[in-house]
Amino acid sequence: MDIWQRKPYKEIEVEVLVVGGGAAGATAAIAAAREGAATLLVERYGFLGGISTQVLDTFYGFYTPGSHPRKVVGGIPDEIVEALAQHDSMLIRPNTYGAGNGITYNPEILKVVWETLAIRAGVKILFHTLAVEVSVNRERIETVTAATKSGFLRIRPRVVVDASGDADIAALAGVPYESASHGPVQALTTTFRLLNVDLQRATQVTRKELHERMAQAIAEGAYDLPRKEGSVHISPLPGVMATNMTRVVEVDPTDIEQLSQAEIEGRRQALEYFRFLRERVPGYERACLAGLSVQIGVRESRRIWGRYRLTREDVLNGRKFEDAIAQCGAPIEEHHAGKDTRWEYLPEGETYHIPYRCLLPANCEGLIVAGRCLSADHDAHASVRSMGQCMAMGQAAGVAAAWAAQHKTTPAEIPISRLQERLRQIGAILD
Structure with missing residues (x-):
């Protein structure tokens, strides 16, 4: 029997379905539930946070770069940061490349912070659940089918928020998009953390010195280091440093064979960079590998074609829009194949x-x-993908989804002034 002909173990109806529990999706679900919508959040891993807890340990995009940083993200994201601070699990540090202050945290604590806020808001969470099929009628999603340990689950939502990162639901629904088949996408990175680092000596190594040591090691042929200007930074944990060094290029993250090979290559590179740090950089002589990222970090995959497409010119010219739901000051940061x-x-x-x-x-x-x-060109995407902006977009999507579901309308028909008014009321910074 064809597996798709099997009867699902359960059929449920919800007002708002959020697919993907990363920074955008978790924030969207919290926002929608707080607006009174019956909200279901499905996540393929066993915890929330996505890249924020699987790969990275820093929120970027909360502040503008430069000598006078300005905070541009607020609302639910502030509550996340405040909860981390209450656990003594965060610090604010300058970005290695001058891209604005970053909020560095303990990812293990963040997992609990995300789900605590979601549960308090009334979100129903299903972990280990992967959306695999969508049925569409007259350009509207009728059902989303998910694979679970209990069998196939059929969900009938009024509104869907696709926060899968890879636009999985949009692609299944036939939404046009750009991906690796249309041009280059950014490199992937496996991160790793090191413990037992001599922080006093390690933090005295400047960025310039680190990169010079990398360049020399590469020139000597002693190490295979695809990226010559990777970074390593402090964390809230004593004696622990976190890295962003590896570079796996020319990968389509939506191709399972390519993604599988990228995971293998990312871990191979991580051990090579670890060896380099221990053998060539002061302070790391007795360091131990504390852990690799849960999965390889994907910066870019599918970008949908939306009702507007954010462009490179919009970013660099600081363009303002009447339907603004968030703002961003992050630079274009393109991790290309070089x-x-x-x-x-x-x-x-x-x-x-x-x-x-x-x-x-x-x-x-x-x-x-x-x-x-979201709908953006390659260069604009290299700016707007910052974690703070993903959270801000999720907040707006959650409020909009709840409004549309409760008023039995579509997200496109929401009066933008109403949406903006509500976002400001809950702390979003729109201007």
Whole structure:
């Protein structure tokens, strides 16, 4: 029997379905539930946070770069940071490349913070649940089928928030998108953490010195280091440093064979960078590998075609939009196939708006995307994908989804002034 002909173990109806429990999805679910919508969040791992707990340990995008940083993200994201602070599990530090202050945290504590806020808001969470099929009728999603340990689950939502990162739901629903088949996507990175580091000596190694040591090691042929300007930074944990060094290139993250090979290559590179640090950099002589990222970090995969497409020019010119739902001052940070990273900055203190239309697919009603799968070109995406902006987009998507579900309308028909008013009321910073 065809597996798709099997009867699902359960059918459920919800007002808002959020697919993906990363920074965007978890925030979206919290926002939707707080607005009174019956909200279901499905996540393929056994914890929330996505890249924020699987790969990284720093929120970027909360502050503008430059000598006078300005906070541009607020609301639910503030509550996340405050909860981390209550656990003595965060610190604010300058970005290695001048891209604005980062909020570095303990990812293990963050897992609990995300789910605590979600549960308190009334979100129903299903872990170990992967959305695999979508049925569409007249350009509107009718059902989403998910694979679980208990069997196939069929969900009938009024509104869906696709926060899968890879625009999985949008792609299954036939929404047009750009991906690796249309041009290069950014490199992937396996991160790792080191314990038993002599912090006093390690933190005295400047970025310039670290990169010079990398360049020398590469020139000597002693190490295979694909990226010559990777970074290592302090964490809230004593004696622990976190890295962002490896570079796996020319991978389509939506191709399972390529992604599998990327996971293997990322871990191989991580051990090589670990060897380099122990043997060539002061302070790391007695360091131990504390852990590799749960999965390889994917910066870019599918980017949908929405009702508006954010462009490179919008970013660098600090463009403002009437349907703004968030703002961003992060530079374009492109991790290309070379050994370095391309950085392009906005004017000092400047930001651009993220239009609500970038979250709305061009040809699918009842669907909102949030996070790095928004509608943007390659260069704009290299700025707007920052974690703070993903959280801000999730917050807007959750409020909009709840409003649409409760008013039995579509996300595109929501009065933008109403959405913006509500976002400001809950602490979002739109201007």
